[in-house]
Amino acid sequence: MKRQKPELFNKEYQKQWSETHKYKHIHTGEHCTFEAYVAEYLILRWTDSFKMDKPSYKFWTVGDKYHEVFMRNMKAVNSLKKKFPENIILEAIRSPYFETIYHIGLKAYGPRGWKYNPVAIQAVTQYNRDVEQARELKKAQTNAHIEEPKEQEIKIRRTNTNKKQSTINKLRKL
Numbered sequence: 001m002k003r004q005k006p007e008l009f010n011k012e013y014q015k016q017w018s019e020t021h022k023y024k025h026i027h028t029g030e031h032c033t034f035e036a037y038v039a040e041y042l043i044l045r046w047t048d049s050f051k052m053d054k055p056s057y058k059f060w061t062v063g064d065k066y067h068e069v070f071m072r073n074m075k076a077v078n079s080l081k082k083k084f085p086e087n088i089i090l091e092a093i094r095s096p097y098f099e100t101i102y103h104i105g106l107k108a109y110g111p112r113g114w115k116y117n118p119v120a121i122q123a124v125t126q127y128n129r130d131v132e133q134a135r136e137l138k139k140a141q142t143n144a145h146i147e148e149p150k151e152q153e154i155k156i157r158r159t160n161t162n163k164k165q166s167t168i169n170k171l172r173k174l
Helices: 011-020 034-049 067-080 086-094 118-154 167-173
Strands: 105-107 114-116
Touching: 034 067, 034 086, 067 105, 067 114, 086 118, 114 118
Parallel strands: none
Antiparallel strands: 105 114
16 A cells, blocks of 8 residues: 655645745755845844844744844835845845845834835835836847848849940849
């Protein structure tokens, strides 16, 4: 009698899991989601910049002093991911736009417990706008470069058919 594998190890689950957990934690090297990776990156940068205590091994666990900050950033990034693609968010965070920004989610006393950092949202939006403009400019340059040679190739010299057929004109046709 054959034993069946548990549900966790079926191929569909593994494929789904590998698509969502394609990043690795900076501290532990374990696979994690995009939101967790960005939140960890922001906290490590924040603690290094202000010379704070180094985070513990798995500082995102409940009870650690950086847990709340991690969760706020993670929830904000999860919500921000609905507006912008992952690569734009990650590139914006690593760009000079985010040089002095250390959190995407800020503490707020409301039903969610956090709110967007307006400066961070503005930086991501500006970075996205600049990337799109650069992409459009590059596309316009490549289109202009392709069209120019076609215009030069179209020029064709035509002869007038009303002229008398002299021997010189007959030779020119050949």
